[in-house]
Amino acid sequence: MSTTELNLQKGKAGARAADFIAFVADKKTEQVLKSYVLEQAMPHTHIAIGGVNDAITLLAKLDRSPLFLLVDLNDSAMPLSDLARLAEVCEPSVQVVALGERNDVGLFRTLLQIGVRDYLVKPLTVELIKRTLNVSEGKVSQVMRLRAGKTVAFAGTRGGVGVTTIALNVARHLAENTQRRIAYVDLNLYGGAANSMLGIQTNNGLSDVLQNVHRLDPQYVERTLVAKGSRLFVLSAELDFGTPHPFEDNSLERVLRLLCENFHYVILDVCNLADSLAGEAFDHASRVYLIADRSVHSTRESIRRLRFIEDRDNNPTTSLLLNNVTSAAAGMVEPADFMAAVGRPVLYEIPYEAKAVTIAANLGEAPKDKTTDGFNQTITRIGGDLTGQHPNIERTFFQKLRLRRS
Template identity: 40%
Template sequence: MGAHETSLFKRHARPSGAEKLIAVVTDAVSAEVINNVVVDEGIATSHVTLGSLDDAVGVMTALKESPHYLIIDVSGSAMPISDLMRLADVVDPSVTVVAIGERNDVGLFRNLLQLGIRDYLVKPLTVELVRRALAANDASTSPRMGKALSFVGTRGGVGVTTIATALASHLADKTRRRIAYIDLDPYGGAAASMFGVSATSGLIELLQNPHRLDQQLINQAFIAQSDRLFVLASELPYNQDFSVRAGALSELISMLKRHFHYIVMDLPHRGGMLIDEAFEASAMIHVVADLSVHSTREAARLCQFAEARDANPAISVLVNESRQPVPGRVNSKDFISALARGSVHSLPYEPQTLALTENLGESLASPQRSPFAAAIVALANSITGNEEAAAPSARTPWYRRLAPARRAS
């Protein structure tokens, strides 16, 4: 077995991070078969080890670079669908996943396909069975796709970038999702400086490239803020015109969905083709507003515009208390009434924490110490489907102040 012998019979062994194939199985016989396939197919880098689904989650969480193939054993799982859903949270959409097990169950097989598992093999494994499963799968056609999230403000200064960058950092650092952040202000949005990276011409090159997009071009355009968070931002000279061919952003997002769990789009507050295409590609649209008359009107208009999408995205309004509360602002009840919708959430006023984050590059304080951080955690949980409550804070978190659902008569 050569280079694979050490990890084959040692539980909790960790891969180096550059493997083309990773397999976590429950028995040595299956591991030996997979190792034989590795040798026969000339797969140069692989990691085959004994372990459970929990071990597989740990292995994939720790990786900096995803494998092409993941073979996972569900034999020891009482609830394989639930366990594989946990695994899917830490496996990039581009990874081809093959499950193996002991149950010859058509219903289980169909449920696994719906999760994006490319094949299900019943034990005992054979070299030919595994070889055909790997050979028949093309990662570029995987049904496992990431989700695009749009953040748009009703006007400048309402905190779109503050919220979106905090969310992206949390998803990348705390939940280990692979995140693509796109600042769609071509003349220099705030995202690059808030992430502590330098804007490049990457965004412009991708949107104006008339040729077919490929992964190499995308990799060159993005700036790695961490091993899980990648930023796309540009700074055009103010006197340079900017035009984009129709469909360019849609094509870019479609490709990114194959390689990232979430694509966070920071949109300029003016309309146009880019906003239209971003909304069409989004699974969720977040409209960021403040408690002013103008912002209230624009929030209603943006929600109506978003609701016209064929993809029927989830739409929520984030009321960001970016300024010190004073008399004369729109009452929150009047704001909710004007929008006639229940998905209105409040983020608290917390200037000192956000100033340190924006200007000094410090991470948000823990949810226990920062109501704003607690709100970001709760927002992330609502996006990922994590039902765990955010950590308690001194103030009531925004998710406990959800307005009751209201419909326009």
């Protein structure tokens, strides 16, 4: 059994032996928890490999229960019965967080009904624990995020790398194939390409809501959105060039909060990283995709922009996409060299299919030509990353595998 610092000898009456106790089923999760307690400088903790039975054995020996208790239900055949036994050795004040591998809404609701404060699905991250446990206030944060949409930002290392093309097609895929309600926010206040690629006109709704952020309500925001079908809605603006920003800093936060209350995903098309809206977008994004091409300039900018995106309090999960915006030519940076220079892997490399994708964009349609299969599969994979669903991609892979073996 691997354990962090904890003196299990009984202390003074009324003193807790530990503030935080966790039993987890695997080494990777254990290491994440150790990183968390070190970052939070929590002196009295106990983290070990084990399950509910190990937690019961330990807690039965202690005079006081911990403030926080995290238990892994991975090896529990009857989790509700096991947690009922655990409750018998816990004080009513202990705040229990369950951990598992099943993204099961029914199980989550049942756990909340029996008193578990939250249920986290692996893989566990330090950021997820920080959002769950409020150490300064000594309580588990209220479960609000499950009823709120996810904010996803797309940005590029330079102009012309295909940010709007990729972001817009991901939004369209989510709306048409996963039955989610999507809000697409084009942060280029002077006229981005999203509207023309969808065949719609802007109503300057983004400028409107940013100027009136102090009197916004859900109905107000809904009226500023331009619909493209029943599940995709666009918020954009087209100010005259030279017009200064007609709103205060930090206005975007209120708009995003209202959008997340009404949409499954809020897709942010971030144009100019020097714009104050870009910083606000990254401050409130849970996921960021940075798009680069195979140029030396783009490689260098990837390093700078990754640092800019990730050097903020919310530390958004950031992935690199390598887009082949031109056909292969001598002098391009090879993908392996790109990853070595940037110091991290590329999530997906998007094949060169510029002609068919451009024609579809000019027609305000989704790419449907057979030559765009590679592009569309990448869009589907990105959508799968966000929803946690990859059925079509996996089936295609195994079909190909069987064909190779036959």
